[in-house]
Amino acid sequence: MLLLSLLATLGAGWLLAPTPALVLTDDRTGAVLAWLPADGPVTMRYVHSLVRQPAAEVFAVEPAGLRLVRLVSPSEAVLEYYARVEPIRPLGDAFVIEVVGEAARPLTALASALGRRSVESGGRAVVLHEVAPHGTPIRLTIETPTAGRLLCWQADRAVGNVGLDLVE
Secondary structure, eight states, rough: HHHHOOOOOOOHHHHHOOOHHHHHETTTOOEEEEEEEEOEEEEEEEOOTTTTOOOEEEEEEEETEEEEEEEEOOOOHHHTTTTTTSSEEEEEEEEEOOOOOOOBOOEEEEEETTTEEEEEEEEEEEEEHHHHHHOOOOEEEEEOOOTTTOEEEEEEEETTEEEEEEEO
C-alpha cells in the first residue's frame, strides 16, 4: 500500500512538472493551431521552392525560442542557397551544415502546399498547410504551460498524428 501511494505521488509530480511545448499560432489571428512536446530538437521539413529538393532545418529548443543548429538536404544546391559561412559536409546520402552562432528566437513559417512544410517535435509532426490556409504565417514559439504535463492528447485527423491541447 505504501509503495502504491509513493508511486502515485511520484507520478503526480511528473505530470505537474513544467514541460516546454512548441506552440504553433496563426500569426495574423493569434489562434493556437497546435501544441507539440518540445523536449528535444525541433525539425522543419520542406521542399525547397527553387531547387525542388527536400530539406530540413534542425533547431535546439531554448526558453527564448528556437536556435538553428543544422541544415540537411540530399541536394548540395539547397544548402548552397543558404550562403552560410559554415562548410557544407557530406553526411551519408545527404549534405549538412552544422550552424554556429545563431541566437534563439521565435520563428515564423508560411503554410504552403507547394513547399509541404512540416514541423516535427517530440515524435509528432504537423503539416502546416493542413492546419492553416495557404499563405498563413505560422509562428512557432516555446512556452512552458502552467499546467505542465497535464496536456490532453487528441487525434489530429488532418495529419494522422497526435496533437496536444493545453488543459488549463
